[in-house]
Amino acid sequence: MTDRLERHWFRKGNGAKPADFADGFFIAELEFQCEFGLRAFGEMQNACSTDPRHPALIALAHALLVYAGNVAKILTAPAKASPRMRSRTKRIQGMLGLEGADFEQIRLARNYFEHFDERMDRFVGSHSGLLIHRRVQESYPTEVELDDGRKFEPAFLQFLETSTLQLILYDQTFSLPAIIKTLENIQSKAKEWLAARGPAAA
Numbered sequence: 001m002t003d004r005l006e007r008h009w010f011r012k013g014n015g016a017k018p019a020d021f022a023d024g025f026f027i028a029e030l031e032f033q034c035e036f037g038l039r040a041f042g043e044m045q046n047a048c049s050t051d052p053r054h055p056a057l058i059a060l061a062h063a064l065l066v067y068a069g070n071v072a073k074i075l076t077a078p079a080k081a082s083p084r085m086r087s088r089t090k091r092i093q094g095m096l097g098l099e100g101a102d103f104e105q106i107r108l109a110r111n112y113f114e115h116f117d118e119r120m121d122r123f124v125g126s127h128s129g130l131l132i133h134r135r136v137q138e139s140y141p142t143e144v145e146l147d148d149g150r151k152f153e154p155a156f157l158q159f160l161e162t163s164t165l166q167l168i169l170y171d172q173t174f175s176l177p178a179i180i181k182t183l184e185n186i187q188s189k190a191k192e193w194l195a196a197r198g199p200a201a202a
Contacts, residue, residue, distance in 0.1 A: 026092055027087035027190050030074050037067035041180050052162040057136050061160055061167055062113045071186060072103035094197050096189040109174040118186035123170050127155060134158040
């Protein structure tokens, strides 16, 4: 079986490809990654409505951050990035009106999960007091009582507060609704750009 493709010329020409030749692919990928981040958040909301303490909610938060992190990768360049990558990320930000967009919170939260073994090494070895591995519940407890009656101010390596959808990763707090607003904004801009250029842009 042979697939038949209809050609839609966005740009014609001969010679070397211009620097922005593949920008449409990157912007289509942005839209794709935003969509799956939003879907992961939708699954979180569905699961939360059934059981707001289910541990799988942490896994869904991780999935959301993976997709959000992929968006950040397309729109920002690391310190050691090539000039070509730096130019492309700056160009795409400009094309979508996202100049100066801040992805630091997404990067920090995603990296915490991606390098969780390193975080455990660091915090388990340095923390004084009660340190709890992981918890999902409606509100963050300021105090916990052990079965022997002792009371402690707890710290958590991973904590998801389902009443606010705040993610607490040891000593940092991340707002998942704020991350979702960022993805919605980027997806909207990517869709507008792609629609204005027709099928060839994707």
